[in-house]
Amino acid sequence: MQSINLQLASYSDLFMLIAALVYAAAFIVFAIDMATSSKTIRTLEAELAEESGTESEAPREQLVGAGSVGAEQASGPTAAPASRGTGTTVPVRGRGRGAGTGASAGEPVLVDEDMAYLGATRRPAANVAVALMVIGVLLHAFAVIARGVAAHRVPWGNMYEFCTTGALLVAAVYLLFLIRKDIRFLGTFVSGLVVIMMAAATMGFPTPIAHLQPALQSPWIVIHVSIAVLASALFTLTFSMGVLQLLQHRREATIRAGRDGRPAFMRLVPSALSLENWSYRINAVGFVMWTFTLIAGAIWAEAAWGRYWGWDTKEVWTFVIWVVYAGYLHARATRGWTGDRAAWLSIIGFACLVFNFTIVNTYFPGLHSYAGIPE
Numbered sequence: 001m002q003s004i005n006l007q008l009a010s011y012s013d014l015f016m017l018i019a020a021l022v023y024a025a026a027f028i029v030f031a032i033d034m035a036t037s038s039k040t041i042r043t044l045e046a047e048l049a050e051e052s053g054t055e056s057e058a059p060r061e062q063l064v065g066a067g068s069v070g071a072e073q074a075s076g077p078t079a080a081p082a083s084r085g086t087g088t089t090v091p092v093r094g095r096g097r098g099a100g101t102g103a104s105a106g107e108p109v110l111v112d113e114d115m116a117y118l119g120a121t122r123r124p125a126a127n128v129a130v131a132l133m134v135i136g137v138l139l140h141a142f143a144v145i146a147r148g149v150a151a152h153r154v155p156w157g158n159m160y161e162f163c164t165t166g167a168l169l170v171a172a173v174y175l176l177f178l179i180r181k182d183i184r185f186l187g188t189f190v191s192g193l194v195v196i197m198m199a200a201a202t203m204g205f206p207t208p209i210a211h212l213q214p215a216l217q218s219p220w221i222v223i224h225v226s227i228a229v230l231a232s233a234l235f236t237l238t239f240s241m242g243v244l245q246l247l248q249h250r251r252e253a254t255i256r257a258g259r260d261g262r263p264a265f266m267r268l269v270p271s272a273l274s275l276e277n278w279s280y281r282i283n284a285v286g287f288v289m290w291t292f293t294l295i296a297g298a299i300w301a302e303a304a305w306g307r308y309w310g311w312d313t314k315e316v317w318t319f320v321i322w323v324v325y326a327g328y329l330h331a332r333a334t335r336g337w338t339g340d341r342a343a344w345l346s347i348i349g350f351a352c353l354v355f356n357f358t359i360v361n362t363y364f365p366g367l368h369s370y371a372g373i374p375e
Helices: 008-050 124-151 159-178 186-205 220-255 264-268 272-305 313-334 340-362
Strands: 079-081 087-089
Touching: 008 124, 008 186, 124 159, 124 186, 124 313, 159 186, 159 220, 159 340, 186 220, 220 264, 220 272, 220 340, 272 313, 272 340, 313 340
Parallel strands: none
Antiparallel strands: 079 087
16 A cells, blocks of 8 residues: 655645635635625616605615516617726626516616626726635635645545545536626635635644555545545535525615615615526535435445445435435426425435535444534
8 A cells, every 4th residue: 555645745735725715715705796786786776766856765666587578678778987086997888688687677787587698887896806705616626626636546435535536526616607607796605615624624624644444445435435436515505505595686676675675785786586596406416426425325335234224324314315406396397386485305315415415424433424524
């Protein structure tokens, strides 16, 4: 067995710390963008209302759902320069399948219902935050790869490594989606969750680098665990969307009642319906991956222990997660469970995922007790 490269392992720990600090900086800049951009929209709405001689924003604010585009909106976005020298150009009309939530024709929006980029939208703070996320992912990737190379194995053999690899994939998947869809509004939530995962790995599951336990020395660890981590990354994104969906749904109800929609940063977010539709699509992909994880785990169990299923605690909770997301997809597709109920089912599925990773791995003894946490 090859010896562990402790020098490379120390570099891995250092770059992991630097990456966590960069993610924290991205979180702060994303939060600044949410605050400044929402204020910019409020200022423009007030100016548009003053120019048109109408009431202030709350009484005239109307909801535009996905697919409900008027002739004026469908004509494409126009832009008005942001006031007070912010340097941000904001679209005044929606485009494509609808304007953003809480915006009627002629009101400024920053993202359309299909989460497509609006060409006239410039958000300098958000773009800086995205750049920081890219730097963080590069540093993070080096740290994860270096740990694997130092130990001469895949870098997800214990809870510390699974959590850090999972955080890397959450950030990477988010950036990949950003290439095609404008989901900068998720940046605060995603970067915040990544920071939490990095902190949990470092403080909650600190594990010195070591060789794999005998039962884990199998090609199935590459297949089974990598797909599980990727599915978990997708479920983390849909969890963020589910939380935003609940907030946006309440805001939409407030606007329908003729009151001012709060919180203000939700002006940057598409409608609850749009969030729900995209969450459903991503959950469907994640569910397929989790199904493969469950099947691959059973095959690996038969190879390692001579049985496909043994009602081990970890096996049971992996199946519980599968059942929850299967119920979510079925209920929404065939039973009409939309809106808040669909969002809560998605959030419950993610809660089961977190419980399986943290509580089950730490406090429930079983054949899958590979946390690697020192006693």
